[in-house]
Amino acid sequence: MFERYTEKARRLIFFARYEASDFGSSEITTEQLLVGLIREDPARFEKLTGVSPQLIREQIVREIPRQNPIGKSIDLPLSAGAKRVLAYSADEADRLRSRRIGTEHILLGLLREDDTPAERLLRQHGATLETVRKACADTNQALDAGDVAYPWYLDSDLGEPPEAPVQTSGEVVIEVEGLTKTYPGVGEPLHILRGIDLTVYKGEIIAIVGQSGSGKSTLLHILGTIDRPTGGRLRFGDQDPFALNAEDLAGFRRRSVGFVFQFHNLLPEFTALENVMMPRRISGHAGDNRLGVELLELVGLRNRLGHRPGELSGGEQQRVAIARALVNNPLLVLADEPTGALDNETGKVVFQLFERIQRGKNLTSILATHNASIASRCNRLLRLENGRLHEISQPYV
Numbered sequence: 001m002f003e004r005y006t007e008k009a010r011r012l013i014f015f016a017r018y019e020a021s022d023f024g025s026s027e028i029t030t031e032q033l034l035v036g037l038i039r040e041d042p043a044r045f046e047k048l049t050g051v052s053p054q055l056i057r058e059q060i061v062r063e064i065p066r067q068n069p070i071g072k073s074i075d076l077p078l079s080a081g082a083k084r085v086l087a088y089s090a091d092e093a094d095r096l097r098s099r100r101i102g103t104e105h106i107l108l109g110l111l112r113e114d115d116t117p118a119e120r121l122l123r124q125h126g127a128t129l130e131t132v133r134k135a136c137a138d139t140n141q142a143l144d145a146g147d148v149a150y151p152w153y154l155d156s157d158l159g160e161p162p163e164a165p166v167q168t169s170g171e172v173v174i175e176v177e178g179l180t181k182t183y184p185g186v187g188e189p190l191h192i193l194r195g196i197d198l199t200v201y202k203g204e205i206i207a208i209v210g211q212s213g214s215g216k217s218t219l220l221h222i223l224g225t226i227d228r229p230t231g232g233r234l235r236f237g238d239q240d241p242f243a244l245n246a247e248d249l250a251g252f253r254r255r256s257v258g259f260v261f262q263f264h265n266l267l268p269e270f271t272a273l274e275n276v277m278m279p280r281r282i283s284g285h286a287g288d289n290r291l292g293v294e295l296l297e298l299v300g301l302r303n304r305l306g307h308r309p310g311e312l313s314g315g316e317q318q319r320v321a322i323a324r325a326l327v328n329n330p331l332l333v334l335a336d337e338p339t340g341a342l343d344n345e346t347g348k349v350v351f352q353l354f355e356r357i358q359r360g361k362n363l364t365s366i367l368a369t370h371n372a373s374i375a376s377r378c379n380r381l382l383r384l385e386n387g388r389l390h391e392i393s394q395p396y397v
């Protein structure tokens, strides 16, 4: 049934997963689907239901812990109720002659689900199946009519989507099995990573979220081979980089991995272009600056090639750092809170650029972030907690 989902409906479920994980919930319930719907598209929600999304959201957020007590372990299947909602949504999509399930159909599905807090809240505020069905039928735009899919990021605060599809090829770039990292502590050893399994597909952008200190940076450093695991396996294709000697490993890393850090780590004495070209130079490809110029152009800094980091704003410095991370055309791009040191607006612009280039060049990236709207734009969301990765959303392949 999943292939029937539009991108918007997928994003809604993604938001629902995100909300559920925030509540430490063990399943996605109809309430979370409703909160996901509001997050996905508050304006359309209000138009279709005549109900203030803010009001509903506040009530739902109060309600969820009662329905779905906090503190259970995170393992997020759909609840039986949420599955029913999706089945109803498919039915509503058929009824409205839509080939795929859109967010509207999920709202209709929620309203058809009897006697749940989500449905009760909606009714209490005047939304009924009839009024929403009528609104859907009346508003052509509100229908995913025929084969015309929604412009999926239409109302995302991150603006227009990049052109390339988010679906990946299914080609495996990295495979991680049972990865552990332990530091000797005072007395007890510190188990930071307790067995990480992860398969990364070409073209994905994966977001890793988790509390400060949960080990996100540690994991990214190991994936980028700048730190070694205590146990487990890491493979890039069929290569085990940790089997290489130190010099070969350094060469492998330069060719295969691009890093973007929270603080850009640019060299202050060098110009933007020289900084971007530095990894090439170190790999022995000095000389031709064309690639660096092209990348700086892609991040919108064509006219700042000769400026030093001190002459650039924080956002511009981070754009230079992104260009630098990509100059060797890496197999894997790792970004550790790349927008963490930027204000919200600048962070969005920087991420948009990153995303556009990533999609355009079909790169593969993993980023650690605290920013929910950035996380929600990625193909896959993982949460690091107690040394383990929890899939908040499935790989989209």
Ligand SMILES: Nc1ncnc2c1ncn2[C@@H]1O[C@H](COP(=O)(O)OP(=O)(O)O)[C@@H](O)[C@H]1O
Binding pocket: 183, 190, 192, 210, 211, 212, 213, 214, 215, 216, 217, 218, 219
């Ligand atoms: N060299 C080290 N020795 C001991 N503990 C460390 C070392 N490096 C990191 N840690 C600990 O590992 C944990 C995870 O850190 P980190 O990966 O930076 O988390 P995050 O990036 O999620 O904030 C923290 O508790 C940190 O104190």
Ligand SMILES: [Mg+2]
Binding pocket: 216, 217, 218, 336
């Ligand atoms: Mg960190």
